[in-house]
Amino acid sequence: MTWVGVTSSDGLGEERSVDLVGSSWAAASTPLALALVAAVAASFAVRGWASRVLAVLVGLVAVGAGVPAVQALWGEVSYVKAAELAELPGRAEVVATQTYVLPAILALIGSVCALAAAVVLVRKPTARKVLSSKYDAPATRRDEVVRRTRTASERAEENGEGDDLTERMLWDALDAGEDPTDPSGTRKSED
Template sequence: MTEQEPDRDPAAAPARGRASAAAVPVLLLAVAALCLWASSRMTWVRVESFDGLGGARTSELIGGTWAAATTPLALTLVAAIAASFAVRGWALRVVGLLVALVAVAAILPAASLLIGGVDDDKAGRLAELPDRAEVTATETFALPAVLVLFGGVTALVAAVALIRKAGASAGLSSKYAAPAARREEAGNRAATSKEPLSERMLWDALDAGEDPTDADASGPNGQDGPEPTGGTGTRR
């Protein structure tokens, strides 16, 4: 004899779909944060200088120096991952907007470097050159800037996903509701639904004090038992 397959909760498939959708912004935020952090450890600009006294000096400016906000922005994206699990509704929309602002703030210095090149005065100041030193040459490394651009675009996509998730979270299934609310909903459904109930819904209905097997026990007049077919009262 083969064992009978247990009833499946009809809310399980939508719940799995929501769980997959919730994982998308988390993955995107993790990728964006990793891109920003990795770029902050890479060399963005190499500066050649000469002060007239000693030999030529070479200074390498990493992302954390040239674009100082890169590391804090990466940490902000990590914090947004935790916030995406902790908040719902309008608060999640706020998180999405903050992530979008972080993405723009990360993209601007990278795009400026790739498009406008290196400002010698800024390079000398960040390299902490003495006043008598002059910048003789600069070299730009495109890879870390491109990595930031990729991370910024990824963060923008994550922001859109968070805002969409905020709208979808308003219709969260009873699986994620508070136990009392879930029991109340199951009790109401057991009393009114004409469709067969799942095993989970049956147990929730029992917890709510409803008998899911006696949904039709009350008549339309609110009295126990079916409505009598014939009248018993006296006619005038």
């Protein structure tokens, strides 16, 4: 999209108009946008303090991407910068510049969205999500079943109630080689 229109005159002929697109006028916007796309993928891969560092980096990139938009909307266009980017001959002078608002507004909206994403990323829970135990090794599952069975039995004894074991826990304990009805918690010998 065209960010700035430059009108120049060299004194020899008619005035010349050059449109400066975003890749020329705000050249840093493209790499910063690519960095934000990479941050999306990285946000799924990192947890804990690395997630916080990523959020700070996303915030910095968002601010960096918003600076050219703010300058285009509320600042004056530098004739020297416009002449350099339009690659005008040495004798040509910039007569007028025109700033186009739509590209700057879109870039600013993108920057605000990236800042909001940085805030969400900072607030991202640090707790590791636990996968289902069906992906654990059999020995790990057996140990977990034994631990849950003993914990439920101890809780039931402390409360003076019957066993707090579910039917699934009973079957899992039997599969693990434990006798869920044995109050001593001794393991059955495997035959």
